[in-house]
Amino acid sequence: MGDPRRILHIDMDAFFASVEVMRNPSLRGKPVVVGGDPEGTRGVVSSASYEARHFGVRSAMPIVQARKLCPQAIFIRGSHGLYGEVSRHIHEILERVAPLVQMASIDEAYIDITGSLKLFGGDEAIARKIKNDIRTETGLPCTVAVAANKLVSKVAANEVKPDGLLIIPLGGEQAYLAPLPLGKLPGMGPKTCQTLEAMGILTAGQLVTASMALLEPVFGHRMATVLRHTAQGFGSDELTLDHTPKSISRETTFPRDLTDWNEIETIAGQLAEHCAHTLREESLETRRVTLKVRYGDFETRTFAHTLAEPTTIDAHIIAAVRELIPKAKERRTRVRLIGVNLSSLSWNQHQMSLFTREKDEKWERVMKQVDTMRGKHGFDALRLARGAKPDKNKRGSGK
Ligand SMILES: [Mg+2]
Structure with a gap:
């Protein structure tokens, strides 16, 4: 220090x-x-x-x-x-x-x-x-x-x-936080709050004075310490300057070369989902989706699609990947590797928090909203990712 x-x-x-x-x-x-x-x-x-x-x-x-x-x-x-x-x-x-x-x-x-x-x-x-x-x-x-x-x-x-x-x-950090309800502290998602509330701990101040003997059996030593430190107002004072990644990508080499494009498309969809997850974790959004294909003869090609709007949503990214597939399969040969790359990254518009421990719960909340939206509009990303037949749904993918 x-x-x-x-x-x-x-x-x-x-x-x-x-x-x-x-x-x-x-x-x-x-x-x-x-x-x-x-x-x-x-x-x-x-x-x-x-x-x-x-x-x-x-x-x-x-x-x-x-x-x-x-x-x-x-x-x-x-x-x-x-x-x-x-x-x-x-x-x-x-x-x-x-x-x-x-x-x-x-x-x-x-x-x-x-x-x-x-x-x-x-x-x-x-x-x-x-x-x-x-x-x-x-x-x-x-x-x-x-x-x-x-x-x-x-x-x-x-x-x-x-x-x-x-x-x-x-020096006034702990005293300032003391009266605040737990939900006001970063990293205290609804589940953590519920658990603590059931133990009679409702405020940051009560968390500071709660005995470790009470917290540890429930949260484990590491998590109990983190919770306690948060309530005490300990935190990082190190700034991270411009850590925006240039791109996010995932690729996979098949154990044997593939010729079935339905299978390849399914795997590309799953790679896209992984990339989208990372994108949201980093609080970023993307405008450019690239599909990389290495063919059986080791020739590698990339196919890119620029979206009309930046997005963080799997289905938009998967739709963009899917638009690129016909070009990729014009070369009628076996496929050895595929990859998905997201670039033209910018801060995401939903302004998700930086706090790591808060990320997962927030992400779940956002995805829940997205799923509600998909449910209402017949817009099923999981089905898309598993490689169902293409439908007319190509939202987010401009010309
Ligand atoms: Mg604001």
Whole structure:
């Protein structure tokens, strides 16, 4: 452990919806929902204004459900190029304060402001400057919190959204978290919370004072320690600078060369699913799907497809792979290896959390939503991946 650090977390408030309001001020004060397809019936909510959240609309919720909860909302498909531009502008504003900026998603960042405290007059002055500069230069509201590490600054920002500012003084982390319900802590998914609640542990403070003899038999030593440390407000203060991978790929060499393209397509679908899973774990989305084929004579070819919209969804990726199959099988020879590669990666619009332990539960939640959507629209990715006959469903795959 080095010297204590000051980590600032910034989270734009209802980012995509706020950008839409900013460029069309007549939307101000109204429920605005960004996400979905051009017809506005499929897809999930990417962002909802606070007015829409008032009706229960949330990110990653199917658009159809959002329409039921808030039919009077203004539904906007979204303009992703613009959000990326605004995000880059925000990144620039942050870099003026300190060089160590970790963009955690398109609309969230951590900044190590330790080295800038003297120059700008302290953590609160920096927090105010950032909020001001962003408001002045982009017209957008944000929430900023400063603490000793990423974990506490993130929790604190969530607590004071929207348009909030909170400084947790050094050494005050544990006391700040103590009254918070467990669900507010990163990594505490619904199952973990239920288990702890059944043990009579409802808050971070109660988790800190719970005896290890109580926790260990249920969670094991390692997990019990992690839970305890989280509740105590221990967290990483190391920023990861630009760790966005360039591409995600999976490939497989067959034990014997294959000639049956139904079988090859099934395996390509499964590789695509693996890639899509990694994509979501990394909080990324893709616009370019490439199929790689090595034939029995060792000639290797790649076939690429650019999607009309970035996606994280298996079925879109599988549909793109499937479009490439006819080209791949024009060469009438045995196949030795196939691979799927996702590139043109960017931060995913559903803004999933960075916290590793939270990822799985969040991922399950998102996939549940996706499955509901698929169920409603006869859009069955598992069936696609297992290589059923092609149907007309080619969503997400532009020309
Ligand atoms: Mg946000």
